[in-house]
Amino acid sequence: MNLYSDEELAEILNQDIFHQISEAADRLGLECYVVGGYVRDIFLERPSNDIDVVVVGSGIKVAEELKRIVGKKAHLSVFKNFGTAQVKFWQKGTEYEVEFVGARKESYSHDSRKPIVENGTLEDDQNRRDFTINAMAICLNKERFGELVDPFNGLADLEDGIIATPLEPGITFSDDPLRMMRCIRFATQLNFQIEEETFVALERMADRIKIVSGERIKDELNKIILSKTPSRGFVDLQRCGLLNIILPELSALDIVEQKNGRAHKNNFYHTLEVLDNVAMHSDNLWLRWAALLHDVGKTKSKRWDAAIGWTFHNHNMIGAKMVPQIFRRLMLPLDMKMKYVQKLVDMHMRPIVIADEIVTDSAVRRLMNDAGEDIEDLMTLCEADITSKNEVRKKMFLENFRMVREKLTDLKEKDYVRLLQPVIDGNEIMEMFHLQPCREVGVLKQYLKDAVLDNKVENEREPLMALLMAKAKEMKLIK
Incomplete structure (x- = not known):
């Protein structure tokens, strides 16, 4: 994070792209600002080529003027129904995507995410932004080039690592309930804390998420899952009550039952530990989904056995059967990606069973044959699943997993994949x-x-x- 003066911001924006936008707006006599994530990322020192521009007036006209200035290499797309336009072009080896919108104010009905939109001022536009750190704007007009407009102290929240809303959070979340998911997503991605009043509003208004489509929710969930430490987001989703609405099968794992002095572990927090372990080794979104859902069948399979205590027999098979209905509800793909997740959930106990016994060639051959090309991902998931607090037992499992991997390597060298059929x-x-x-x-x-x-x-x-x-x-x- 770095704090910049207006003069330093002007120097950072001293690029052809911003001077061309400035020229386009000044020719039309319109105020023009770069806003949102691009401004936030300047202070966070993160690279970004997706530029959002707010025009006090017609964003489409400024986009058209920019297209004229840049010339044939620029591609202009106009979305009149939304009052927006997009200009894409390459410049000095960089591809830019600039979104233009006219400053506006919005109002919402209780049961819809579609706003009633009216022309507005820059202040109106900043009021409708989701979070203070995304409500900052930098002027691009020549006379005020580089001037920061930050009415909600977003820069201070950025410095303090705080996610807060520009207006009273109940208004912000009621207007657009998807912002509740975005709130947790930003906190997870940036490793920020959610401001107390904002979190209380999340708890109070969680039920409003029901009017948001599964597809929009899925997009935010995927971003949380792909973050560096995804467990943070799922803890917040569970704490505020959103998880029980969007992914109740996972939320239901957050329980510890005790009988005759014997309790099982909290499978929700175990799942999050496994997810974080996988995240340390792989950026594969679908492997991370498999980690998130690997124990989802435990709620339905849980039984008490007086002789041995709590059991979860066949939870892997039960969980695998649950995967398609979860993917369908969240509008996740029902193609080979879903089948891959289902397969890993179903098979995640196999390497553990092998590693708990004598590691025989026969067992490893069968595992390799059944897992096929997904064997490495399956092993990554299963090693991540070793979260025992018993260090001796954990060390034994990991040593046996090492032996399994050695045998897998030997079998691959002998081309057993081809010879097993x-x-x-x-x-x-x-x-x-x-x-x-x-x-x-x-x-x-x-x-x-x-x-x-x-x-x-x-x-x-x-x-x-x-x-x-x-x-x-x-x-x-x-x-």
Whole structure:
């Protein structure tokens, strides 16, 4: 973070792009300001090429004038229904995307996110911004070039690491409930604290999130998940009550039951620890989703066993079945990305079971065969899942995982991925025994596959054929 004077801001904005915007606005006699995230990121010293410009008057006219100044290399898009325009172009090796909008004031009805928009002043426009740190503006007109306009002390909040709203937070969140998600997202991304009155408003108004589409919520959730320490965002979502509305399956894990003096761990906070562990090693959004949902089946699978205490048998399979309904509700993709998450949730116990026992070649072959190309991601998830506070047990697991990884490396070098599928396939089995697709074909295929995976025979035609004939005879398919 760095504090700059107006003179220093003018020097930072001493670029062709801003002088061209300034020229366009001055030609039309209109006030013009760069606003929002671009201004915030100047003080945070973060690079950004997405520039938002507010014009007191017609933003579209200034965009059109900028297009004339820049010339043919600029691409202009006008959105008359929204009173906005966008200019895209390359300049000195950098691609710029400049959004223009006329200064406006907005009002909302209780049950809609669509505002009633009227022309307004710069002050009106700053009033409607979501947070003080996003309400700062820098003038681009030649006479005031570089002058900071900060009516809500956003710079002070930026310096103090505070997320607060320009107006009373109840008004800001009621006008646009998605801002509640954005509030937590910014706090998570920037490692800021949410101002106390603002957080109280989050708790009070959480129910308003129900009028926001799953798609918009999903976008904010993904940004939280992709942050450096995503657990921060999910703790805040849980504390204010938003998580129970948007992802109740995860929220439900935040419980510890005790019986006969025996309690299970809090699976919500365990999940967040796993998520953070994965985040330390991978930027893969869908691997992080798998970490977030890996134990989501524990609420439904939880049972008390007088002999051994609390159990969560088959929580992985139950959780995998829950993934599609969660993805559908949040309008997440239902393609291979969803199937990948489902697969990792389903399989996340497999390497742990192997590592808890003697690490055999046979078990590792089966794991590699079933996980396929996702084996490395599965191992990353499972290592992240080792959060035991028992250091001796944790060390043992991690040592066994090291052995699993060594065996995986050995198998890859031997190209077992290619060799694990028996050379005699289902089509040949059907033709050989004059069968249509049926259970018997599946039994014979699995029998040969098990023999290869367990290294009972080489994956070669002659020994497999001998096994196949013996099994077919046992099943009375041949005499």
